[in-house]
Amino acid sequence: MASGALSQELGSVGLAARIRGRPVVVAIVGLVVLAAVALAGVGLGSVRISPADTIAVILWRAFGIDLGATWAPPTEVIVWELRLPRVLTAMVIGGGLAVAGATFQGLLRNPLADPFVLGTSSGAALGAAIAILLPVDIAILAFGLLHALAFGGALLAAFVVFRLGGAGGPGALTRLLLTGYAIGSVLAALLTMAMYVSGSDLRQIFSFLLGGLAGASWPRLVVAAPLIIVSCALIVARSRALDGLLLGDSAARHLGVDVRRERGILLALASMATAAGVAISGLIGFVGLVVPHLVRLLVGPSARRVLPISAIVGAALLVAADLGARLAGDVPVGVVMALVGAPFFLYLLGRTRSGYEL
Amino acid sequence: MTIEPILAAEGVTLAYGSRSIVTDANLAIGAGERIAIVGPNGAGKSTFLRALTGVLTPRAGNVRLCGASIATVDRMVVARTIAVVPELAQLPFAMPVDEVVALGRLPHEPPISGLRPSDRAAVVAAIERVGVGQLRRRDARELSMGERQLVFIAVAVAQAASILVLDEPTAHLDIRHQVEVMELLRDLNERDGTTIVAVLHDLALAAHFFPRIVVMDGGRIVADGPPAATLDEAHIRGVFGVDPALVRLPAGAA
Numbered sequence: 248m249a250s251g252a253l254s255q256e257l258g259s260v261g262l263a264a265r266i267r268g269r270p271v272v273v274a275i276v277g278l279v280v281l282a283a284v285a286l287a288g289v290g291l292g293s294v295r296i297s298p299a300d301t302i303a304v305i306l307w308r309a310f311g312i313d314l315g316a317t318w319a320p321p322t323e324v325i326v327w328e329l330r331l332p333r334v335l336t337a338m339v340i341g342g343g344l345a346v347a348g349a350t351f352q353g354l355l356r357n358p359l360a361d362p363f364v365l366g367t368s369s370g371a372a373l374g375a376a377i378a379i380l381l382p383v384d385i386a387i388l389a390f391g392l393l394h395a396l397a398f399g400g401a402l403l404a405a406f407v408v409f410r411l412g413g414a415g416g417p418g419a420l421t422r423l424l425l426t427g428y429a430i431g432s433v434l435a436a437l438l439t440m441a442m443y444v445s446g447s448d449l450r451q452i453f454s455f456l457l458g459g460l461a462g463a464s465w466p467r468l469v470v471a472a473p474l475i476i477v478s479c480a481l482i483v484a485r486s487r488a489l490d491g492l493l494l495g496d497s498a499a500r501h502l503g504v505d506v507r508r509e510r511g512i513l514l515a516l517a518s519m520a521t522a523a524g525v526a527i528s529g530l531i532g533f534v535g536l537v538v539p540h541l542v543r544l545l546v547g548p549s550a551r552r553v554l555p556i557s558a559i560v561g562a563a564l565l566v567a568a569d570l571g572a573r574l575a576g577d578v579p580v581g582v583v584m585a586l587v588g589a590p591f592f593l594y595l596l597g598r599t600r601s602g603y604e605l
Numbered sequence: 606m607t608i609e610p611i612l613a614a615e616g617v618t619l620a621y622g623s624r625s626i627v628t629d630a631n632l633a634i635g636a637g638e639r640i641a642i643v644g645p646n647g648a649g650k651s652t653f654l655r656a657l658t659g660v661l662t663p664r665a666g667n668v669r670l671c672g673a674s675i676a677t678v679d680r681m682v683v684a685r686t687i688a689v690v691p692e693l694a695q696l697p698f699a700m701p702v703d704e705v706v707a708l709g710r711l712p713h714e715p716p717i718s719g720l721r722p723s724d725r726a727a728v729v730a731a732i733e734r735v736g737v738g739q740l741r742r743r744d745a746r747e748l749s750m751g752e753r754q755l756v757f758i759a760v761a762v763a764q765a766a767s768i769l770v771l772d773e774p775t776a777h778l779d780i781r782h783q784v785e786v787m788e789l790l791r792d793l794n795e796r797d798g799t800t801i802v803a804v805l806h807d808l809a810l811a812a813h814f815f816p817r818i819v820v821m822d823g824g825r826i827v828a829d830g831p832p833a834a835t836l837d838e839a840h841i842r843g844v845f846g847v848d849p850a851l852v853r854l855p856a857g858a859a
Contacts, residue, residue, distance in 0.1 A: 356697040484717060491711050493700065494760075498691030500660055502764070503684030503712040548698040551719050 270552040273545050277559035281338070284563050288334040288570045294325055301326055328465075335472070336463035337569045338562040340524040341534050343475035345561025347517040347524075348535030349542070349553050350482050353489045354513055355420050362521040362535035365427045365514065366404035369434035371525040374400025375455045376441040379448045394467070394526045397455070401522035404434060409514055419496070457579035458529035460569050467527050474523035478516045479558060485513060489550035533584045534561050537592050544595060564588070609672055611636040611800055612657060612687070612768060616666035619652050619824075626652040627824045629666070636767070639794045639801045641811040643836075644821035645845055650804045651772050653821065657802065658689050658770055684712035688764035690771045691757045699744045702756050706732055709763030731763035735789060750777035758786065762793070769793060771803040775810065783807070787814040808845075812836050812854045820844055 289305075290296045303316040304326040347362040355364065363369075374396035383392065412426025413419075442452055482489075488509035491499035496506050525531070538561045539553060546552040568584040575583065610633035619627040627649040634640060642650050655661035656668055659675040668675045670686060678686075688709070696705070709731065710724040720728075732738055737755050740748065745756060754777045761769055769790070775783040791814055793799040805811045811818055812832035820828035820835050822844045828835040838849040845852075 352697070358697060486719075487711055487714075487716050490708060493696060493698070494691050494705075494708060495694035497660060498689075498694065498708075498760075500680075501658060501684060501687070501689040501691065502708065503681040505680055543698055547704060548696075548700045549704060 270546045270556060273542075274556055274559060277556060277563065281559055281563040281566070284567045284570065285334050285338065288337070288566045289326055289330045291570060292325075292330065292573055294321070296322055296326060305331065332465045332468050333460050333463040333569070334566055336468050336527060337460050337565040339468070339472045339475050340460075340528050340531065341565025342558035342562035343479055343520040343524045344531060344535040344565075345538035345542075345557040346479040346482055346554055347521045348561075349539035349550070349557045350489065350513055350517040351535075352539055353550055353553075354492060354510055354517075355424060356492065356495070357420070357424065358540065359536075360424075361532070362517065362524075363431075363530075363532070364424060365408045365518060366431040366434060367401040367518055367521045368525065368530050369431045369438060370404025371397040371401035371522065372452075372456055372530060373434045373438045373441065374398070374403075375529070376438055376445070376452045379451050379455075380441060380445055393455075397529075398522050398526035400434075401525055402518060404430060405514070405518035405522070409511070413511065413514075454579075455529040458525075458531035458581045459572070459579055460528055460565075461577070462527060471523045471527050475520045478520040478523070479554075482513060482516050482520075483551075483554045485509060485516075486550040486554060489513065489554075493548065528580075531565070531581055531584075533581065533588055534565055537588060538564060541592065541595065610634050610669075611671055612802075613669045614653070614657060614666065615669065617653070617656055617663045617668060618665040619649070619656055619661060620664045621652075625664075625824060627656070630821075630824075630826050632657075632819060632826065632829070634768075634800060634802060636800055637794070637798050638817060639791070639815050640803070640817045640819060641815035642802065642804045642819045642821060643806070643808060643811050648821040649824040650821050654689075654770060654772055654802070654804060658687050659683050681712050684764070684766070686766050687768045687770060688761040688766035690761040690769075690774055692772075693750065693753055693757060693777070696746050699746060701742050702737065702745050702748070703728060703732060703741045705745045705756055706737075706759045706763050709760040709765075712764065727765055728763050731759045731765075734793075735759040735762055736785065751779065751782060754778060755782065755786070758789075767798075768800040768802065771801070773804055773806060775805070775807065783810060790814065808836055808841070808852050809854055 286298050286301060290298055290301045300316065300318050300322055303314045304318060304323050306312040306314060308323070308327045344362050348360070351360040351362060351364050352358060375393050378391070378393040378396040381392065408423070408427045408430045411430070412423040414422070442449055445452055488499070488504045491502045491504040492506070494502075499506050539557050542553050542557045542560055546556055564584070565580070568588070569580050571583040571587065572578050572580040612634040614630050614632045617627060617630045618625070630653055642653070644650050652661065656663050659668065659670070659678070662676060670678055670683065675683065707720060707724070707728045710720060710727060714720050714724050732741060735755055735758050737752070737759055740752060740756065745753065748756065754774065758771070758774060761771070771790075774786055778786060787810055790801050790803065794801050803815070816831060818828070818830065818832050818835040819826055820840055827844060828840055832854070836854060841847060841849040841852055
């Protein structure tokens with residue numbers, strides 16, 4: 248028994264020691280993988296395009312660099328107009344959801360938190376359902392009513408939850424989580440009502456709930472990407488507050504963190520990144536919950552490492568899942584991610600049980 | 606000769622809602638002092654500490670840090686001046702002990718780039734000083750209560766503030782570690798000049814290691830002075846309601 252305890256201790260020492268000092272390596276490996284899946288994402292599909300042609304087209308269209316390669320005009324359309332915006336959108340949304348998830352988990356000190364704990368998912372879905380049911384059709388900059396109402400619904404839900412449940416004091420985090428659950432339930436009930444009366448529009452509402460990147464386009468990316476990227480950058484800049492909150496509210500306060508203010512700002516930024524993402528892609532789960540945990544297994548819990556690396560891993564995961572979904576005949580991306588990702592995550596959980604846990 | 610206190614409570618009254626916790630507390634803490642606050646459960650000691658460290662705003666009265674009202678001092682400056690040993694909260698994620706201790710450097714490190722070499726040195730020094738070096742790479746969530754208590758003391762030591770505040774720092778420790786923590790506090794005080802303010806339950810430890818004792822009862826400060834004057838038979842009987850013979854104080858204290 249004694250030797251068992253000792254070896255367990257040594258095991259955890261070894262793992263923890265190997266973890267330390269590795270974030271740069273993990274980040275570089277992550278970036279390489281991200282570049283590879285992005286290239287595959289642009290190149291693979293019903294029409295295969297070689298990596299060389301893919302790179303040549305991108306360099307030509309993005310930077311005007313002529314590598315002397317030639318390609319058929321359809322190749323350029325497929326790469327530049329169809330697949331590249333979709334891959335970049337998946338990258339930005341996947342990274343944004345992962346950063347938002349890591350932020351919510353840290354802020355709420357709850358490993359089960361995901362980007363949707365404040366009711367953003369139900370808010371977005373209800374907004375989208377209303378837009379689908381309304382007999383009007385307006386679009387500004389390729390942003391239809393659906394995107395606008397989904398975005399607004401997500402932000403509004405998060406705002407209401409924060410206003411009702413965001414007071415400080417003992418039990419504050421539990422109150423916030425339960426408020427999010429309650430508001431989410433109300434919104435979900437309204438959504439169910441909307442689906443019940445939707446008739447032939449049901450399929451469209453359902454496809455928003457499943458999530459997917461088929462609606463990606465350059466104009467939508469150009470509007471959503473800055474919102475997501477700026478929100479995430481501002482979250483990363485506040486890593487210190489997130490780290491302080493690991494020890495709890497009162498300890499964070501004694502370490503100089505303005506807990507109320509920082510929590511409000513971080514919740515707002517994470518909700519913004521989430522809302523801008525789901526407005527385009529619909530509800531995509533799993534990334535925001537699982538990627539931060541995966542990253543913590545690799546580099547430990549410090550927000551300064553978890554946030555940027557989560558962005559990279561989340562981006563790569565969603566690009567890969569979207570590619571898989573396309574190759575499998577346009578099944579919903581969430582289905583692919585959960586079917587492939589969840590068993591992998593279970594495997595990791597099982598492997599690490601004796602050593603460095605989540 | 607009056608020396609301006611580094612931390613002072615002036616007529617501080619504290620209440621949660623309509624429930625009054627502390628009434629008209631006056632306490633002047635000089636730089637380099639070592640003070641133990643004692644009193645029965647519910648006397649208002651922890652609440653008073655929360656006011657002294659700027660977390661709780663007094664209903665009446667004022668807390669001054671180096672002469673300035675503590676509410677007006679920048680939080681980061683307060684955090685670099687007053688270190689408080691954190692409550693024994695459970696961590697939400699696995700975290701090696703040395704990373705936990707490194708959180709004590711938050712008020713010092715640059716916001717974006719993080720720990721500098723000097724911060725890392727302070728973390729290592731704090732770990733050595735509190736004697737938790739053998740725990741460095743352990744997951745803080747796997748530690749016993751006593752070990753975690755020592756680690757959290759190391760967080761506050763790494764904060765390297767001129768005032769160290771502790772609320773029952775020995776609650777979960779065995780007698781040897783209790784004494785070691787007391788010796789650490791005395792060492793920080795005498796060698797580094799750190800001002801120490803600690804809420805303690807063990808009157809014998811307080812009398813032995815602290816030259817100044819503040820006795821609280823029913824939300825008021827009822828005695829303030831050296832152990833001989835504050836932990837005498839009358840106070841032990843009157844405030845704590847026990848037979849003084851049950852509390853063995855070091856010779857000369859009572």
